[in-house]
Amino acid sequence: MEKSELFPVDQEDIDAFWRDGAVVLRGVLNEHWRRELADGITLNLVQPTSRRVDWVRDETTGDHLFHDQLTVAHNPHYERCMLASPLGPLAARFMASPTALAFYATVFVRSPGTRSRTPWHQDQTYWCADGRQALSIWTALDPVPAGTELEFVRGSHLWEKPLAQTNFDEQNLGGEREIEDIDFMPMPDFSGADRDRFEFLGWPMEPGDVLVFHGMTVHGGSGDLPAGLQRRSISTQWLGPDARVTDRPGGCNPDWLPELAQNGIGLGDYPACAMCPTITAEGTILP
Template sequence: MHTFFTLLQSSIMHRRVSSRRMVSSFINFTLLPRDIQAYKRDGVICLRGVLSPAECAEMYQASMEFMIENKGRIRYAKDDKRFFSAGFMSDTIPMFERFAKHSQLPCIAAQLMDNVKMVRFFYDQLFIKTPGAQARTAWHNDLSYWPFRGNDLISIWCALTPVTRKSSGIEYILGTHLNKILYRAITPDEDEKFIDPSRVACPDFSQNPSILSWDMEAGDVLCHHPLTVHGSGANNSLTDQRIGLSLRYLGEDVSWYPSNYVMQIPRDLKQLVVGEYPADDKVFPPIYIHND
């Protein structure tokens, strides 16, 4: 049976104060111990009211403009153009870059990655399911798509619109990050370049009793481990768009492991060494440093 939490079942109990030490300007956002414990146990948490209405409005507008312009690294679902996704907007669009690097999100990432002293920015990704989009997001874990190994990586999925199960709320399988299984990647358009035959296909978890999802308001965020299995259904609302902007951050135990079956990063990667920490500040800029 699915577990689905509403906004009323979670209260905002976090503190925001000015940062004390930074590489770039960000907002400190202190998590509760129970948030960190839940993340370690379940591989995902929902934080309420992280983004201000102004931040949501600004990024909603930027996301809609990006979709309408139809430029950049974009994908559509194989059989449904109403499911739009894109990545690396922050590499070329200042508004996306500011949001990814100069918000409270890097501080949240640091705390959930065992209070790492440095957080690097990986990339951003946009997901838009317009009203009536029937394409589902297949069960998967994020690390299968990425050229890394390690535990200190995180995705922070920001709701820029209200999200319900009807409008394609994300569903998670609790605790699957602890299994450390990299499933075969599958993109919305079923791009064969990502299909690694050496990996097993992700099972169909739709009847799994450990499914967890949340109703969300714009400004709420989901933080999940890159091995946590998740997916989402169709947007069965005929009036509401579902827009999620996902930010990916790196911690300190990450190693660089490119292959033919992972995403190709549109940056100068010549200085990166296979099996070593990706310490190139131009490719993966440090955006948070915490000194005791």
């Protein structure tokens, strides 16, 4: 792996990303990369990490929602895709940065027909890193029909206060998370009574399409699947040079601080290290 592939980016999409907090790009991952990710998921399901949770597991209906979070070293297929597919250079271009740091990957696998919506949240308020140059690139290996899309609250990455946090534990998915010392914005009822107060973005997608969204963009709501349709989705997390490692009053999720410390990275550092490799906007993978 010497170079990442490149995918052409329109300035209009970059402008929309900074204005709205999320954009869809069509046809970014070709069949080769989709197969690589599918192989990664097959391996991940039989070799989960210690961070794996099953948000849904119903032996009667067969419904299963598997979730894991991994840095590149955990899975050679995800590693190849994060380093050599167009994702890294795209992340750098969207962050208006010469480089993108491959922070980690998040995996969601819903068995066919599983009905479990992702709670509304902002990723970055859980991360052990902060910065304006911070985004995720989400993709699904299965079609995403209308009504099951991941939704984004338009412009929410620019809100002054962070959104109240949701519980992502296996036992209490979506429950309120009590954290002192943070001036949170109370959680609106985005799916119900407060829906008219906000503007939402969401796109039906085909395999190979990707969503690029800012680390502070509020999102959720996806995943009430029709019978027979599965969803294997991967969200890759990227940081730019203004990002710094941080701790959070309520703890981080995922908490990479111990692993970063083993790589010589502490609070306040930019986390460039063997665990989080860097790719340039031109596709060079830095040693």
